[in-house]
Amino acid sequence: MKDHPAFLRKLRVREHAVGWATPCPDVHASSGFSVLIRPDEPAGRYRFECVEAAEGDPCSTEWQLVKLLGLEEMELGLNGSRATGRLEAILLSEIGMRSIRWEEKPLWQRSAFQLLAGPKGAGKGTYLAGLGARVTQRGRNVLFVASEDSREIDLKPRLVAAGADERRVSVVKQHLQLPRDIADLRELALEIGNVGLLVIDPVANHIGNRKTSDDGEVRAAISPLNELADDLDCLLIGVRHPGKDRSRGAVASVLGSTAWVDVPRAVVMIAADDEDEHLRHIQVVVGNRSLNGNGRMFRIEGVLVDGLEEPITVAVDLGESAKSVDELIARDRRDAARVSGEQLRAMILRKLASGEKSREYLDTVAKDELGANPDSVYKSGLEPLRKERRIRAFKTGMVGGWYWTLMEEQE
Numbered sequence: 001m002k003d004h005p006a007f008l009r010k011l012r013v014r015e016h017a018v019g020w021a022t023p024c025p026d027v028h029a030s031s032g033f034s035v036l037i038r039p040d041e042p043a044g045r046y047r048f049e050c051v052e053a054a055e056g057d058p059c060s061t062e063w064q065l066v067k068l069l070g071l072e073e074m075e076l077g078l079n080g081s082r083a084t085g086r087l088e089a090i091l092l093s094e095i096g097m098r099s100i101r102w103e104e105k106p107l108w109q110r111s112a113f114q115l116l117a118g119p120k121g122a123g124k125g126t127y128l129a130g131l132g133a134r135v136t137q138r139g140r141n142v143l144f145v146a147s148e149d150s151r152e153i154d155l156k157p158r159l160v161a162a163g164a165d166e167r168r169v170s171v172v173k174q175h176l177q178l179p180r181d182i183a184d185l186r187e188l189a190l191e192i193g194n195v196g197l198l199v200i201d202p203v204a205n206h207i208g209n210r211k212t213s214d215d216g217e218v219r220a221a222i223s224p225l226n227e228l229a230d231d232l233d234c235l236l237i238g239v240r241h242p243g244k245d246r247s248r249g250a251v252a253s254v255l256g257s258t259a260w261v262d263v264p265r266a267v268v269m270i271a272a273d274d275e276d277e278h279l280r281h282i283q284v285v286v287g288n289r290s291l292n293g294n295g296r297m298f299r300i301e302g303v304l305v306d307g308l309e310e311p312i313t314v315a316v317d318l319g320e321s322a323k324s325v326d327e328l329i330a331r332d333r334r335d336a337a338r339v340s341g342e343q344l345r346a347m348i349l350r351k352l353a354s355g356e357k358s359r360e361y362l363d364t365v366a367k368d369e370l371g372a373n374p375d376s377v378y379k380s381g382l383e384p385l386r387k388e389r390r391i392r393a394f395k396t397g398m399v400g401g402w403y404w405t406l407m408e409e410q411e
Contacts, residue, residue: 007071007075007076008020008022008037010070011037011069013033013037014033016033016036016037019036019037019038019039019046020036020037020038021033021034021035021036021037022035022037022069023035024050024052024053024059024065024068025059025068025069025070026050026057026058026059026065026068027057027058027059028050028052028053028059034050034051034052035048035049035050035051035059035065035069036048036049036050036051044077045076045077046076046077047062048062048065048066048069049062049065050065053065055096056096056098058233060096061094061095061096062094063090063095064096067231068231103135103196103197103235104131104134106284106294106295107268107282107283107284107295107296108131108235108237108268109235109265109266110196110233110234110235111229111230111232111233111234111235112226112229112230112235112236112264112265112266113222113225113226113228113229113236113237113238113263113264113265114235114236114237114238114264114265114266114267114268115203115237115238115239115240115260115261115264115266115267115268116128116237116238116239116240116268116269116270117239117240117241117242117267117268117269117270118241118242118269118270118271119241119242119271119272120241120369121272122270122271122272122280123270123280123298123300123313123315124201124239124270125149125154125155125158125201126158126300126313126314126315127270127280127282127298127315128199128201128237128239129155129158129159129161129162129164129314129315130162130298130314130315130317131197132144132159132162132164132169132197132199133159133162133163133164133165134162135168135196135197135235136164136165136168136169137163137164137165138196139194140168140194140195140196140197140234141168141169141170141192141193141194141195141196142164142168142169142170142195142196142197142198142199143169143170143171143172143188143189143192143195143197143198143199144169144170144171144172144198144199144201145171145172145176145185145198145199145200145201145206146171146172146199146201147175147176147201147202147205147206147354148201148202148205148350149201151171155171157305157308157312158312158313158314160305160312161303161305161312161313161314162314162315170192172185172188175206175354175355176200176206177206177207177208178203178206178207178208178221178222178224178225179220179221179222179223179224180208182224182225182228185198185228186228186231186232189232189234190232195232195234196234196235197234197235197236197237198228198229198232198234198235198236198237199236199237199239200225200236200237200238200239201237201238201239202238202239202240202241203222203238203239203240204240204241204365204368205351205354206221207221207222208221208355209356209357209358209361209403211257211360211361211364212257212260212361212364212365212368213257213364214257215257215258215259217257218257218259218260218263219257219259219262219263222238222259222260222263222264223263225238225263225264226263226264226265238264240260241368241369242269242329242368261286264286265287266284266286266287267284267285267286267287268282268283268284268285269282269283269285269325269326269329270282270325271325271328271329272328273297273323273328274323274328276299278299278300278301279297279298279299279300279318280297280298280299280300280315281295281296281297281321281323281325281328282295282296282297282298282321282325283295283296283321283324283325283326285325285326294320294321294322295320295321295325296317296318296319296320296321297317297318297319297320297321297323298315298316298317298318299315299316299318300313300314300315300316301313301314301316302314339366339370339371339372339376339380340380341380341381341384343370344366344370344372344376344377344380344381345380345381345384345385347365347366347369347370347381348362348366348377348381348382348385348391348404349385349390349391349406351365352391352404352405352406353406355405356403356404356405357403357404357405358401358402358403358404359382359393359401359402359403359404360401362377362381362382362404363377366381382404389407390406390407391404391405391406391407392404392405392407
């Protein structure tokens with residue numbers, strides 16, 4: 001092994017007549033050493049081939065296989081760097097093709113990161129519980145990253161009410177931060193195995209202190225979710241709340257950086273019906289792989305669950321919708337009620353429970369979720385909590401901004 005390139009040392013390789021061989025990370029993983037690795041001196045790089053791959057397998061083309069092995073293009077040079085010192089191109093004839101595969105057409109794609117947006121009370125959590133239940137019923141596993149809903153009061157009861165197989169649903173215990181914890185999330189999903197749905201709810205809670213309105217910071221945080229969804233061959237849904245001003249339509253109501261709607265493969269939105277308070281419509285409002293078309297509609301109903309006293313909401317599918325979510329969102333111009341100090345303080349404590357947050361972050365979230373202005377955030381939220389010694393503020397250096405954190409109980 002000492003003569004092997006450094007990048008091969010992290011693969012389980014053995015000698016072979018044409019170079020080395022290693023196990024295939026995809027469907028042939030249990031059939032021995034099926035991936036051949038050979039030096040290509042003229043090209044100045046190593047070549048990879050799965051000898052057992054059939055057309056359409058994820059390991060059937062070299063670039064997909066390299067990605068499955070967890071290698072970077074820079075590692076493939078014979079000298080450990082890009083060997084020729086120049087850029088390379090790949091012939092179109094060497095690139096495989098894959099059709100879109102649907103988890104549930106026309107809304108949800110497999111191997112894709114998609115954004116689900118909808119106002120509070122629109123039924124996003126109830127709908128996702130139903131989707132998760134259907135995924136388990138199809139024999140695949142579901143993984144939730146849920147940082148706002150209670151696991152005991154909200155998440156599990158909704159999934160049970162929707163008929164989910166409890167043995168196929170897992171919930172991440174720790175607070176996840178993007179993009180820092182992408183590798184750990186991938187490892188956990190692979191350990192669970194056969195993950196068909198991964199939900200991050202809400203995704204903005206998991207980008208740390210990055211500015212939700214900064215294109216570069218948002219893009220850096222959520223772009224890796226596209227590759228993660230592709231690697232796991234799963235539907236990955238990030239949940240995002242729209243702002244209070246929805247008069248300009250669905251897409252414009254997703255406040256903050258345009259990266260929130262540009263990076264995901266599609267943006268799906270839920271809107272309440274304009275005639276029936278229990279009816280909801282769900283539709284693709286932005287898609288870069290398929291045309292936006294007719295959506296679906298569902299009704300929010302309550303059902304009793306063994307062991308619980310109160311009815312639990314479920315989403316009952318009613319088929320194709322004839323209404324436009326964009327029009328329903330734009331039509332909803334009702335003025336937001338005045339935000340109470342109690343609402344602001346509850347939001348601040350909920351956000352700080354997962355770690356320190358910048359003042360800018362708290363102002364942005366308060367505007368997105370409650371329609372509150374920064375002055376109200378401080379006067380009705382931060383300052384009363386500080387006086388009660390429940391939170392405290394601190395600066396990061398002489399020129400850094402203010403951050404807020406929960407007070408320790410003993411303080």
